[in-house]
Amino acid sequence: MSEHKTDVPYGTLDLLILKTLDTMGPMHGYRIARRIEQVAENLLRLNQGSIYPALIRLEEQGWIRTKWGISETKRKVKFYSLTTAGAKQLSVAVANWERATALVARFLEAES
Amino acid sequence: MKLRFAAARLLALVRKRRLDDELEGEILAHLEMAELDAINAGLSPEAARQKAHRSFGGIEQMKEDHRDQRSVRWAENVWRDVRYGMAALARDPGFAAITIGLVALGIGANTAIFSIVDAVLLRPLPFPEPDRMVRLWETPPAGNNPTTTLTFLDWKRQDSIFEALSAEEPFRAAVATGGDPIRLSGKLVSADYFNVFGVKARLGRLFAPGEDQPAAIHVVVLSYATWQTQFAGDPDVLKRELTLDGERHRIIGVLPKGSFDRDGARFWKPLIFAPDQLNRAQHWLHGIGRLRSGVNIEQARARMNTLRASLAPVMPAWKKDWRFTVDPFARLLVGDTLRRSIYLAFGAVVMVLLIACANVANLVLAKGAARRKEMALRASLGAGRARLIAQLLTESLIVCVLGGLAGIALAYLLLHLAAPLVETSLPFTADLSLDSRVLGFAAAAVMAVLMLTGLLPSWQISFGKLSGSLNLAARGSSGSSAAARRAMVIGEVAISVVLISGAALLFKSLARLQLVDAGVRIDHVITMSADLPAAAYPAAESATSFYETVVERLRSVPGVEQASVSLNVPLEGVEWGEFINVPGAKERLLVRVKMVDPWYFATLQIPVQSGRGIEDRDRAGAPPVMVINQETARNLSGRLNLANPVGRTVVTYLPGYGPIPESRVSPRIVGVIRNERTGGLHAAIEPVVYVPLAQFPRQNVHLVVRTRSQPLTAMPGIREAVRQVDPHLPLGEVRTMEQVKEQSMLWATQPTWTVGVFAGLAALMAALGLYGVLVNSVTQQRREIGIRMALGARPGEVMSRTLRTALGMLLVGLAAGLAGAYALTRALKSLLFQVSALDPVALAAACVLMTLVGTLAALIPASRAARVDPMTVLRDEG
Numbered sequence: 001m002s003e004h005k006t007d008v009p010y011g012t013l014d015l016l017i018l019k020t021l022d023t024m025g026p027m028h029g030y031r032i033a034r035r036i037e038q039v040a041e042n043l044l045r046l047n048q049g050s051i052y053p054a055l056i057r058l059e060e061q062g063w064i065r066t067k068w069g070i071s072e073t074k075r076k077v078k079f080y081s082l083t084t085a086g087a088k089q090l091s092v093a094v095a096n097w098e099r100a101t102a103l104v105a106r107f108l109e110a111e112s
Numbered sequence: 113m114k115l116r117f118a119a120a121r122l123l124a125l126v127r128k129r130r131l132d133d134e135l136e137g138e139i140l141a142h143l144e145m146a147e148l149d150a151i152n153a154g155l156s157p158e159a160a161r162q163k164a165h166r167s168f169g170g171i172e173q174m175k176e177d178h179r180d181q182r183s184v185r186w187a188e189n190v191w192r193d194v195r196y197g198m199a200a201l202a203r204d205p206g207f208a209a210i211t212i213g214l215v216a217l218g219i220g221a222n223t224a225i226f227s228i229v230d231a232v233l234l235r236p237l238p239f240p241e242p243d244r245m246v247r248l249w250e251t252p253p254a255g256n257n258p259t260t261t262l263t264f265l266d267w268k269r270q271d272s273i274f275e276a277l278s279a280e281e282p283f284r285a286a287v288a289t290g291g292d293p294i295r296l297s298g299k300l301v302s303a304d305y306f307n308v309f310g311v312k313a314r315l316g317r318l319f320a321p322g323e324d325q326p327a328a329i330h331v332v333v334l335s336y337a338t339w340q341t342q343f344a345g346d347p348d349v350l351k352r353e354l355t356l357d358g359e360r361h362r363i364i365g366v367l368p369k370g371s372f373d374r375d376g377a378r379f380w381k382p383l384i385f386a387p388d389q390l391n392r393a394q395h396w397l398h399g400i401g402r403l404r405s406g407v408n409i410e411q412a413r414a415r416m417n418t419l420r421a422s423l424a425p426v427m428p429a430w431k432k433d434w435r436f437t438v439d440p441f442a443r444l445l446v447g448d449t450l451r452r453s454i455y456l457a458f459g460a461v462v463m464v465l466l467i468a469c470a471n472v473a474n475l476v477l478a479k480g481a482a483r484r485k486e487m488a489l490r491a492s493l494g495a496g497r498a499r500l501i502a503q504l505l506t507e508s509l510i511v512c513v514l515g516g517l518a519g520i521a522l523a524y525l526l527l528h529l530a531a532p533l534v535e536t537s538l539p540f541t542a543d544l545s546l547d548s549r550v551l552g553f554a555a556a557a558v559m560a561v562l563m564l565t566g567l568l569p570s571w572q573i574s575f576g577k578l579s580g581s582l583n584l585a586a587r588g589s590s591g592s593s594a595a596a597r598r599a600m601v602i603g604e605v606a607i608s609v610v611l612i613s614g615a616a617l618l619f620k621s622l623a624r625l626q627l628v629d630a631g632v633r634i635d636h637v638i639t640m641s642a643d644l645p646a647a648a649y650p651a652a653e654s655a656t657s658f659y660e661t662v663v664e665r666l667r668s669v670p671g672v673e674q675a676s677v678s679l680n681v682p683l684e685g686v687e688w689g690e691f692i693n694v695p696g697a698k699e700r701l702l703v704r705v706k707m708v709d710p711w712y713f714a715t716l717q718i719p720v721q722s723g724r725g726i727e728d729r730d731r732a733g734a735p736p737v738m739v740i741n742q743e744t745a746r747n748l749s750g751r752l753n754l755a756n757p758v759g760r761t762v763v764t765y766l767p768g769y770g771p772i773p774e775s776r777v778s779p780r781i782v783g784v785i786r787n788e789r790t791g792g793l794h795a796a797i798e799p800v801v802y803v804p805l806a807q808f809p810r811q812n813v814h815l816v817v818r819t820r821s822q823p824l825t826a827m828p829g830i831r832e833a834v835r836q837v838d839p840h841l842p843l844g845e846v847r848t849m850e851q852v853k854e855q856s857m858l859w860a861t862q863p864t865w866t867v868g869v870f871a872g873l874a875a876l877m878a879a880l881g882l883y884g885v886l887v888n889s890v891t892q893q894r895r896e897i898g899i900r901m902a903l904g905a906r907p908g909e910v911m912s913r914t915l916r917t918a919l920g921m922l923l924v925g926l927a928a929g930l931a932g933a934y935a936l937t938r939a940l941k942s943l944l945f946q947v948s949a950l951d952p953v954a955l956a957a958a959c960v961l962m963t964l965v966g967t968l969a970a971l972i973p974a975s976r977a978a979r980v981d982p983m984t985v986l987r988d989e990g
Contacts, residue, residue: 029138029141029142030141030146046167047167047169047170048167049139049142049169050169052135052138052177053174053178053181057181060181060182071141072148075137075141075144076141077138078138
């Protein structure tokens with residue numbers, strides 16, 4: 001697992017990528033990174049490079065697949081898209097995330 | 113397990129290069145797009161590049177992360193495939209057992225045979241700089257001879273050629289260890305002997321220079337094995353003594369463990385020349401030397417030729433055509449027959465491995481056909497082809513690794529069981545063991561098996577049209593896979609036919625050999641050797657009186673019918689060879705000379721053809737006589753024009769008793785006897801002459817005893833009789849004539865049975881392959897068969913259809929196999945006795961046998977096809 005620090009909440013980058021691919025369909029690495037930054041409205045400081053290790057991890061889990069395509073700059077790049085297994089994993093991950101935040105929220109309310 | 117890591121590392125390496133390149137490209141594209149966006153947003157190109165890099169973050173750090181992710185996944189994938197493969201094998205234990213068993217059999221047999229190949233043929237001798245070790249001969253125009261004492265001493269003075277030079281002579285001595293005296297084999301050697309081999313003592317010291325000169329103290333060196341067995345590894349052995357033939361010898365050293373333990377000799381003592389032996393006529397010394405460093409064998413030969421020329425004046429005139437010969441030591445250790453037998457066994461075992469591979473690949477393919485649906489499903493769920501192939505290869509890898517491990521265990525077992533059988537025919541330098549070289553070979557063989565059994569099925573499964581398989585795999589056969597499986601079965605049949613043909617030829621030759629008449633009584637005869645020690649039997653008279661009394665005593669043993677003493681036993685060669693001259697004839701005749709007592713011919717039932725045999729009156733002091741065999745008589749009349757040899761006198765040279773050299777004698781030929789086989793059943797009949805042992809006594813003799821009942825049961829009585837004559841005389845090499853005959857045929861029986869066993873194994877495996885393919889095709893065609901039968905086809909027709917398929921494959925295999933046999937059986941030529949390498953009967957028998965085995969294997973699936981119930985099948989799948 002990557003240990004270097006980013007301001008992306010720990011372990012959520014995979015979720016963000018999967019969600020992005022789910023809503024936007026197939027896209028290449030740069031677009032994925034830009035999309036995450038745009039949605040976060042610059043509240044999030046993302047090292048764009050860090051999505052590539054995440055992408056290979058997701059690919060080898062079988063959650064996303066790649067296809068070669070041509071970028072806007074006329075370069076051969078990989079386009080990533082969600083697999084059936086990835087879609088299933090996304091719903092599981094979303095459910096887990098919601099359970100976890102709900103639990104943390106309840107704690108914070110109880111303590112205040 | 114090492115293998116798996118090696119393979120994984122290799123694949124990862126190839127993969128890493130590609131993935132790194134891909135990542136590089138992605139980063140470049142990413143930065144370009146980021147720059148473009150920034151420029152479009154109004155930044156200068158320089159500022160845009162800096163911004164792109166800043167928002168990307170550390171590139172190198174990211175690359176590291178990327179690689180980590182990859183390798184973790186890779187290892188996890190491999191581990192998951194291994195677990196999955198294990199589980200798949202466990203689900204189908206029958207398949208697992210058969211495939212692993214086949215691989216184990218193939219690898220085991222190959223590893224065992226390779227360890228022999230390696231020990232005997234590939235590895236250099238286990239001595240320092242073995243290239244410098246040579247054997248030396250004095251060579252008449254034909255064949256190699258030992259040398260004489262004086263010539264040996266001349267060689268010994270050639271310091272510029274030899275760093276060390278020694279003679280060696282086999283020597284046996286009685287050792288009393290409590291009960292019955294036993295006989296130990298040893299060697300008489302020059303002080304330089306161990307310098308020739310370059311070995312050092314493990315304990316104490318080896319012979320010092322000059323220790324082979326006449327001296328007061330007798331010394332002896334022991335082999336490691338003798339130290340362990342005779343002295344129980346006593347660390348103080350150097351303070352003890354070994355009594356040989358009643359003489360005490362001081363133990364000065366023990367050799368290291370290893371080669372010398374496999375040598376026939378158990379002890380070594382200095383060879384000291386007696387004054388009588390200092391001549392140039394008695395050829396008895398076997399020379400062995402180490403060339404001085406920098407002197408190659410060609411130079412040594414040239415200098416020895418020069419030496420021979422300079423010695424011409426002192427050599428006997430009749431040796432003017434003799435030369436000195438220098439041969440590499442290694443070459444003489446492994447005879448041509450042994451070399452050929454080993455190559456033959458290796459070839460056979462490789463063929464068996466190929467068949468085993470074909471069978472495993474066949475089984476994997478059959479299983480693969482059934483798994484197309486699973487593969488198609490996984491592919492549709494997003495599994496890449498590479499992942500599928502990796503998974504299939506992992507499964508093959510598990511089979512191969514488990515099979516390989518079982519195979520190494522099997523090889524260990526085989527070597528353990530076979531070692532006592534084969535070790536006697538291997539040179540003493542050969543160390544049979546599963547060392548790192550042999551294990552490396554086993555690993556390479558496993559790798560080859562993996563390639564042969566894993567890649568084709570993987571390719572078939574992964575690259576076939578998987579999409580179509582989802583709905584079709586359940587039914588009907590896949591064309592290309594079935595064709596590949598048939599081709600493999602045909603190949604198996606062909607290889608089996610080659611092996612069976614070879615075995616058939618060898619067995620036919622062995623049968624021919626067994627039919628050869630030895631010319632002597634074989635059953636109910638037992639032989640043993642006795643060496644009369646010089647100390648107890650110093651003179652010829654003492655030896656002759658021993659022969660007479662021992663035969664007398666033996667005859668009175670219950671169960672013994674006849675007993676005799678002779679120099680050598682039949683079939684094992686005659687150690688003495690000499691020319692006989694007929695006065696008046698120009699040519700001489702080279703004959704083997706056998707010293708026998710008056711009862712030898714009667715004991716072995718060799719009939720006298722004309723004249724008389726050797727009789728009691730032919731004693732020392734009486735006129736010397738000679739009995740010749742028919743072959744000698746034929747040669748005398750043919751080449752020397754002596755039609756009626758009986759009554760004629762010939763001139764020859766015969767040895768005296770003990771160290772007394774040979775001298776000129778003129779015996780009268782008194783009879784002709786029928787030929788006995790002296791040199792093994794396959795060897796041509798030699799001219800042999802017999803002289804009375806009483807007139808020409810020897811120290812090393814054999815007792816030959818004919819019994820009324822099973823000969824071994826008479827042994828206790830025989831031993832007791834000998835003990836009464838000489839309680840200190842041990843008997844060696846107790847064997848029945850049947851055992852002697854078997855031993856003389858070992859060169860033929862060993863390769864025959866090896867090839868026979870492998871051929872049987874090959875035929876069984878090929879039959880198994882055929883069976884597998886037919887069962888599979890019958891299962892797949894159940895529906896078709898059902899429809900045919902519903903339309904009126906009779907079970908007999910259905911059955912013959914399946915059998916015809918089988919016969920078709922068999923016939924193609926036979927044809928290919930015969931072509932292979934035609935090309936390969938000529939390698940057997942030197943091992944065949946009176947059988948041509950293309951003997952039609954043997955080849956036909958091989959074909960019939962293979963057809964028979966194949967048909968039997970086909971009968972089960974054929975009858976299963978005939979029993980298909982049309983109603984059930986149509987309802988099941990309709």
